[in-house]
Amino acid sequence: MSTPSSKTPCTLWLPLFILCLAQFLASADNVTLSIATGSLMRELNASMTQISAANTLYPLVAGTFMIAGGMLGSVIGWLKTFRIGCLIYLVAELCATLSPSITVFIWIARLLAGVGGSFMIPSVFGLLTGLYHGKQRAVAFGALGAASGISFALGPIVCGALLDMVGWRWAFGALGGVLVVILCCSLIINEPAKHNAPVRFDFPGLILSTAGLFLLIFGVLQISSWGFITPFNPAIHFLGMSPAPFLILSGLVVIHFMLRWERVCERKTGSAMIPKAFLHTPQVRTGLYLTGYIFFAYSAGIFVVVSFVQIVAGLTAIGTGLLIVPFAITLAGCSLGLPVLIRQRRPRRQCRIGLMLGVLGAIVASSGISEEHFSVPRVVLGLCFIGASMGTIASNAPFLVTSALPDKEARQSGGIQAAARDVGQAMGVALVSMVMLTMLTIGMKDKVVNAPVSKQTRDALQHLAVVPYLNDPQFTLFMHQAGALKNDLPVLTQTYRQSRAQVTRAGLYAMALLTLLFLWPTRAIPLAEREENIARTE
Structure with missing residues (x-):
């Protein structure tokens, strides 16, 4: 097989383009599904509960099997695993296109998409690690981060246009066509050289990691629906509390036993689902934390902003995509530009600057939120800072993981990095939505005590387990159905507007505060890593 240095620019970078296209x-x-909500409800008679299940199933299934997908690539080959994942994903898109009911859409199409993603995404990391080395690997991972950034902006615009012009079925069908292109073009990708030592698949580790990650991710995803301590839905509780923390704790316990088993398995067979190098190397652990942060920042920041601009301000899906375009450009520019332009890497400084940019972005974006409107310049500037934060971290985190590991473990790290991304994404939405709903409920109940409304309206609000995040007409209808008097609704709605703006800003403040926590592990990142030191990975 030819070495990277002997390849032409076309044969060297064309595989990277294909892998970025898969990302x-x-x-x-996922973007197509999120903006197809109205169409699915109209054409398949889907309820909001079913739409929520469809959105939840992909990250739940994909995150659950990511680590197993990463090890499978080491056993049967990364290119084969990549093609299997693409093929399963293609079947999923076809099932989505032809779904006769929401049940088929959820439990066949979205389930298969999650399985396909758990094969495809770790293989992208494994192939990049095996095909590119040194400076080229840093650029390749930067390009992968840029592909994610571009999809965040172009996804709503392109998919929204498809939905408006030809319908949601053709939108998913178009994604299936892209998968056919990826599968055909995968013929030009070379399989990285295999290691001499055979890798045995860890079936007990598969069972334990699957169970542990399922409980952990499912528990995190349900925080926004069930609450974290006090149950949002009184009908769903355990010992008077929300079941979410019990699921999360159970998942962490199972993962703890899985890690103990992995030590035994690696000592006996030389292979493990999570090799000890991942746990005993501080730089690797930090790289995984920061990998989780990238999607934590995206899901938290974008969730808060998009919730406000669409639900409150009434911005369309395409309009939202246009609002996010500067964010995506900044993310892509920093993710790809830093490894290309900077010859002397200072990863610790870059990562810390990146995290502080995320804090700044959250604060700036929050300053642009008012009761019913938002300042486009401030929100866009805040999102650009968040995009720069994500891009800066994305240009460093994967390389921090792979450069600190032996080559075999570096290739296998794709599944663990992808699992860290899914956990980070789930935590971002869950934590900020929990903060927003909890503060909105408490704030409204406190304010209504002194508000000039009747006792019946006050009691109706006090008896609510949770006050949802709605626009003004939806809130008015919600409170009327809850028992509030019609004459009290104008005062109640004005109070709600104030509380809604406050909790929107609080969601961004929560993101900023949690971002600061990621600064602590950066102590394990090298101060500087010159280009000649990067070349040691070749």
């Missing part, structure tokens, strides 16, 4: 497709698939 783009996975993000675009």
Whole structure:
């Protein structure tokens, strides 16, 4: 097999484009689902509960099997695993296109998409690690981060246009066509050289990691629906509390036993689902934390902003995509530009600057939120800072992981990095939505005590387990159905507007505060890593 240095620019970088296209497709698939909500409800008679299940199933299934997908690539080959994942994903898109009911859409199409993603995404990391080395690897991972950034902006615009012009079925069908292109073009990708030592698949580790990650991710995803301590839905509780923390704790316990088993398995067979190098190397652990942060920042920041601009301000899907375009450009520019332009890497400084940019972005974006409107310049500037934060971290985190590991473990790290991304994404939405709903509920109940409304309206609000995040007409209808008097609704709605703006800003403040926590592990990142030191990975 030819070495990277002997390849032409076309044969060297064309495989990277194909792998980035696969990353783009996975993000675009989730974007298409998120903006097809209205169409699915109209044409398949789906309820909001079913739509929520469809949105939850992909990250739940994909995150659950990511680590197993990473090890499978080491056993049967990364290119074969990549093609299997693309093929399963293609079947998923076809099932989505032809779904006769929401049940088929959820439990066949979205389930298969999650399985396909758990094969495809770790293989992208494994192939990049095996095909590119040194400076080229840093650029390749930067390009992968840029592909994610581009999909965040172009996804709503392109998919929204498809939905408006030809319908949601053709939108998913178009994604299936992209997968056919990826599968055909995968013929030009070379399989990285295999290691001499055979890798045995860890079946007990598969069972334990699957169970542990399922409980952990499912528990995190349900925080926004069930609450974290006090149950949002009184009908769903355990010992008077929300079941979410118990699921999360159970998942962490199972993962703890899985890690103990992995030590035994690696000592006996030389292979493990999570090799000890991942746990005993501080730089690797930090790289995984920061990998989780990238998607934590995206899901938290974008969730808060998009919730306000669409639900409150009434911005369309395409309009939202246009609002996010500067964010995506900044993310892509920093992710790809830093490894290309900077010859002397200072990863610790870059990562810390990146995290502080995320804090700044959250604060700036929050300053642009008012009761019913938002300042486009401030929100866009805040999102650009968040995009620069994500891009800066994305240009460093994967390389921090792979450069600190032996080559075999570096290739296998794709599944663990992808699992860290899914956990980070789930935590971002869950934590900020929990903060927003909890503060909105408490704030409204406190304010209504002194508000000039009747006792019946006050009691109706006090008896609510949770006050949802709605626009003004939806809130008015919600409170009327809850028992509030019609004459009290104008005062109640004005109070709600104030509380809604406050909790929107609080969601961004929560993101900023949690971002600061990621600064602590950066102590394990090298101060500087010159280009000649990067070349040691070749």
